[in-house]
Amino acid sequence: DGNADEEFARRVRDAIAALEARGVGFAGLIMDQVLTSDGVYTDPVGFMAPVREAVREAGGVFIADEVQSGFGRTGTHMWGFDRHGIVPDLVILGKPMGNGLPIAALVGTETLLNTYGDTFRYFNTFGGNPVCIAAADAVLDEIERRDVLANVVATGALLRQGLDETLAAHGIAATVRGTGLIAGGDLTNARESVAESKELVGAIVNGLRERGVLISSTGPRGTVLKVRPPLIFQSEHVSRLLAALDDTFTHLAS
Numbered sequence: 643d644g645n646a647d648e649e650f651a652r653r654v655r656d657a658i659a660a661l662e663a664r665g666v667g668f669a670g671l672i673m674d675q676v677l678t679s680d681g682v683y684t685d686p687v688g689f690m691a692p693v694r695e696a697v698r699e700a701g702g703v704f705i706a707d708e709v710q711s712g713f714g715r716t717g718t719h720m721w722g723f724d725r726h727g728i729v730p731d732l733v734i735l736g737k738p739m740g741n742g743l744p745i746a747a748l749v750g751t752e753t754l755l756n757t758y759g760d761t762f763r764y765f766n767t768f769g770g771n772p773v774c775i776a777a778a779d780a781v782l783d784e785i786e787r788r789d790v791l792a793n794v795v796a797t798g799a800l801l802r803q804g805l806d807e808t809l810a811a812h813g814i815a816a817t818v819r820g821t822g823l824i825a826g827g828d829l830t831n832a833r834e835s836v837a838e839s840k841e842l843v844g845a846i847v848n849g850l851r852e853r854g855v856l857i858s859s860t861g862p863r864g865t866v867l868k869v870r871p872p873l874i875f876q877s878e879h880v881s882r883l884l885a886a887l888d889d890t891f892t893h894l895a896s
């Protein structure tokens with residue numbers, strides 16, 4: 643509803659209070675900025691802001707996990723936290739950073755990183771690998787050179803609209819959410835029971851896999867289709883995905 647952001651912040655405050663009451667204390671909150679593994683909740687834009695404030699008020703560290711949302715996944719912004727208009731204390735980068743090569747990074751405020759560096763001796767067997775760093779450098783260049791973000795906005799809109807239309811054409815009650823090239827098709831109410839909806843989502847994921855298209859499922863009940871293609875996805879790839887989806891539904895109905 644319209645107060646989802648304030649409700650979210652209230653629950654975080656309650657959780658912080660519960661930790662304090664138990665004598666555990668509160669260190670910080672880590673948040674995926676597009677909640678990919680939680681059912682794809684990307685909107686309304688800015689809904690992370692009251693939570694970010696709640697963390698600041700409690701003296702905690704707000705950590706933006708950009709492993710899924712970073713490097714232009716949302717299309718409108720390079721970073722998910724930027725889309726929500728917030729400034730985190732720490733930012734985690736990973737997965738797309740090396741376009742397949744293993745590399746991750748932690749970005750943070752000078753105060754936090756200096757305090758950490760002065761207090762602990764950091765060691766990492768594979769840290770500072772020049773090959774992976776070259777890959778990460780190339781990724782940043784390619785994002786700029788290919789104007790990847792503009793493609794993400796345009797192709798992402800086609801993808802979400804196409805998913806919506808294809809689900810509706812087959813009489814499936816669904817809500818399609820997302821931004822850029824992260825789309826979630828929520829089929830929780832598509833069947834009589836959540837268990838049956840989950841079964842349908844599994845059948846769709848497998849049907850697409852058999853047709854050469856890889857997607858996944860997400861959400862606490864496994865009832866949301868998770869579509870998160872490469873950022874170079876084009877309209878012809880959207881068409882291929884939708885044709886496979888259409889064929890899957892036809893097969894499931896027969």
Ligand SMILES: Cc1ncc(COP(=O)(O)O)c(C=O)c1O
Pocket residue numbers: 674678679707709710736737746
């Ligand atoms: C939001 C998010 N953060 C972190 C990770 C973990 O990344 P890694 O496997 O590189 O540790 C994942 C993995 O999929 C993720 O989805």
